[in-house]
Amino acid sequence: MYDYLIVGAGLFGNVWAHEATKRGKKCLVVDRRNHIGGNTYCENVEGINVHYYGAHIFHTNDKDIWDYVNSFVEFNRYTNSPVANYYGELYNLPFNMNTFYQMWKVRTPEEAKAKIQEQIEAANIKEPKNLEEQAISLVGTDIYEKLIKSYTEKQWGRKCIDLPAFIIKRLPVRFTFDNNYFNDRYQGIPIGGYNKLNEALLEGIDVRLGVDYFKNRAELDASAKQIVYTGQLDEYFDFKLGYLEYRSLRFEHQTLDTPNHQGNAVVNYTDGETAFTRIIEHKHFEFGTQDKTVITHEYPQEWTPGQEPYYPVNDDKNDKLLREYRKLVDAETNVIFGGRLAEYRYYDMHQVIGSALAKVRKHFGE
Ligand code: FAD
Numbered sequence: 001m002y003d004y005l006i007v008g009a010g011l012f013g014n015v016w017a018h019e020a021t022k023r024g025k026k027c028l029v030v031d032r033r034n035h036i037g038g039n040t041y042c043e044n045v046e047g048i049n050v051h052y053y054g055a056h057i058f059h060t061n062d063k064d065i066w067d068y069v070n071s072f073v074e075f076n077r078y079t080n081s082p083v084a085n086y087y088g089e090l091y092n093l094p095f096n097m098n099t100f101y102q103m104w105k106v107r108t109p110e111e112a113k114a115k116i117q118e119q120i121e122a123a124n125i126k127e128p129k130n131l132e133e134q135a136i137s138l139v140g141t142d143i144y145e146k147l148i149k150s151y152t153e154k155q156w157g158r159k160c161i162d163l164p165a166f167i168i169k170r171l172p173v174r175f176t177f178d179n180n181y182f183n184d185r186y187q188g189i190p191i192g193g194y195n196k197l198n199e200a201l202l203e204g205i206d207v208r209l210g211v212d213y214f215k216n217r218a219e220l221d222a223s224a225k226q227i228v229y230t231g232q233l234d235e236y237f238d239f240k241l242g243y244l245e246y247r248s249l250r251f252e253h254q255t256l257d258t259p260n261h262q263g264n265a266v267v268n269y270t271d272g273e274t275a276f277t278r279i280i281e282h283k284h285f286e287f288g289t290q291d292k293t294v295i296t297h298e299y300p301q302e303w304t305p306g307q308e309p310y311y312p313v314n315d316d317k318n319d320k321l322l323r324e325y326r327k328l329v330d331a332e333t334n335v336i337f338g339g340r341l342a343e344y345r346y347y348d349m350h351q352v353i354g355s356a357l358a359k360v361r362k363h364f365g366e
Contacts, residue, residue, distance in 0.1 A: 007227065007228065039054065058188060078286070085269050094172055097175060112175060148160075214235070226334055232309060232342070247303055264284060
């Protein structure tokens with residue numbers, strides 16, 4: 001008899017299992033996939049850790065969480081500095097002095113500010129009615145046209161003029177020559193990949209892979225006193241109130257017989273012609289020196305039930321449905337719901353780890 005059955009071997013489930021085990025409890029972790037790690041799983045191809053479900057860069061401002069993950073595996077000094085490719089023109093991201101020099105050949109912050117301000121004033125948008133107007137009123141037309149418009153339209157599968165303005169609340173603009181995408185104090189990639197982190201979290205814990213909770217529910221429920229559920233919220237309740245919607249992605253992984261394809265881990269394609277949004281070259285996350293390289297084209301997709309769920313669509317319709325499902329959660333006394341799928345919210349890795357640690361402490365009355 002286990003104290004806890006943990007459904008899902010992603011970061012939430014693994015942190016929970018680790019912490020409960022540390023407190024003397026016996027845990028069983030099951031996952032319907034044939035590997036641990038959830039979406040942080042890496043597949044080793046040609047000695048390269050391929051981020052199988054999309055590029056994952058760890059970043060946080062929270063020293064406790066940084067120390068926590070580093071207690072399981074050391075992190076490298078990788079700094080996310082994506083490059084944008086607009087019909088062959090290359091720009092540094094996030095928008096900073098390098099970008100402005102590449103865009104307008106301006107050399108000083110004053111010149112860059114004046115250029116942006118001039119374009120904002122020329123557009124003369126008083127109250128932005130859609131995402132296009134909102135973006136132009138924040139950064140002007142050039143940056144919008146070359147670096148935001150088509151990328152956003154590919155991501156959402158809709159025109160920017162048909163997307164609500166509130167999606168973009170602010171667009172960070174930096175008047176220094178700094179290509180570091182994140183403002184967080186700590187960032188990096190686990191040395192040896194995310195599998196090392198997940199393996200360390202689950203060390204000494206019983207794990208069964210390729211096991212779908214819903215196909216083995218009676219047996220699994222009987223095996224433990226309590227359940228920690230990290231799968232899809234609506235699926236737990238057999239979708240009885242309807243489907244919570246997602247935006248999906250399709251990844252095309254490719255091995256190339258060259259040591260360095262694009263010279264950067266992340267290149268965003270901001271043109272309107274290519275259907276993919278990004279090409280990821282995985283070896284650069286860990287400064288790989290292998291003879292070959294592995295790249296991934298990332299294609300945003302409409303989601304239909306049964307497909308891999310990636311990003312929750314937190315619009316009014318889905319938020320309303322979420323509130324109804326939460327009422328069912330409140331009535332479920334023996335189950336702890338946690339993680340991005342069971343809470344139907346976007347979590348970065350540091351946030352999901354923080355959430356798991358907080359829930360563990362609360363659960364154990366600490
Ligand atoms: P998951 O990792 O999804 O784990 C849930 C697990 O439950 C899965 O393995 C699933 O198979 C299993 N499961 C579900 N239902 C069942 C069932 N019925 N039976 C058995 N098992 C089941 N965060 C960052 O900090 N930096 C990034 O750069 C970053 N990039 C991202 C890129 C993409 C494309 C996406 C989608 C997310 C990204 N994230 C990033 C977020 C990160 O992936 C999440 O924070 C993290 O994976 C959430 O962990 P989780 O345990 O909640 O969920």
